Amino acid sequence: MSDSPGAGGQSPQNSAAKGAALAREKLAQAKADAVRRGQLPRSEPRRRKNGGARDAADPQLFGGAIRDLLADRGWEQSVAVGGVFGRWREIVGPELASHTKPESFEDGEVLVAADSTAWATQVRLLAASLVRRLNEELGDGTVLRVKVHGPNTGPRPGGGLRVHGSKGPGDTYG
Template identity: 75%
Template sequence: MSADANPQATAARGAALAREKLAQAKADAAKRGQLPRREPRRRAPGARRDASDPQPFGRAIMELLAFRGWERSAAVGGVFGRWGEIVGVDLAAHTKPESFVEGEVVVAADSTAWATQVRLLAPTLVRRLNEELGEGTVQRVRVKGPQNGPRPSGGLRVTGSRGPRDTYG
């Protein structure tokens, strides 16, 4: 069996070769008087960050949102994503937020009973959403019930082709 057929032997040989090359590079650097640092570079107290310095991810995202003017949209998306936490699990099981445009939140309910319940809770819902988004962000809650069209009035009708006896009599 050759050494190439055994992946463990190949990996061990590669690791040994890497250690050997690293030791050789350190020895060459020591000869030139350029020893590697033992601790990371520290910035002098009060020194400002350079634009090319890495930034924490959260700060970079917040700066991007502010630069693009997406702060409010991101906050509204966060509220929509946490709808169950904000309104409670019972209400969230029967409603979902659909949109936020110019201070108006549109909420869809799965039945007329739940739509009525949300309409009664609208002032409380506006207050709770403004606690999450900032005062004055949400001014109104509009509720949509189930989107089934109205039932046609009149007697029952069968549509389609006529049967064989429709021409008799």
């Protein structure tokens, strides 16, 4: 019954094709009427009467509205830092990023956590180049220093079955 004629003896597919053809015909007729009246759609935007300045009631572009909101609230730097933290792997490289994580940014100082003291030492050695790279992303003078801490293993356990003396490898207890 899928090929049975619809209302008026036409199949639904035939009816849709006729409707689309009719719509194209009416659109062409409307365009021709507009040309005769000299009312073609503009190819360039209309010029504003007030010299191009936007009125407060005019709709704003989304990106501009977001930038204005961030500026009004003083969130520009926080958003930029969050973007850098989110792209940490891309900025510092996959190997360093797999062993480190940025934790905070305050007063020009980025605090980085390393998963071992060896990686903490590596980040300390790379601190100057990290500051330079982060300032490329955030703007000169935004990051002043990089502070690093190793793994937080907590206090060393005490007890009777403990060998007193040296602490052992520094990598074990930060």
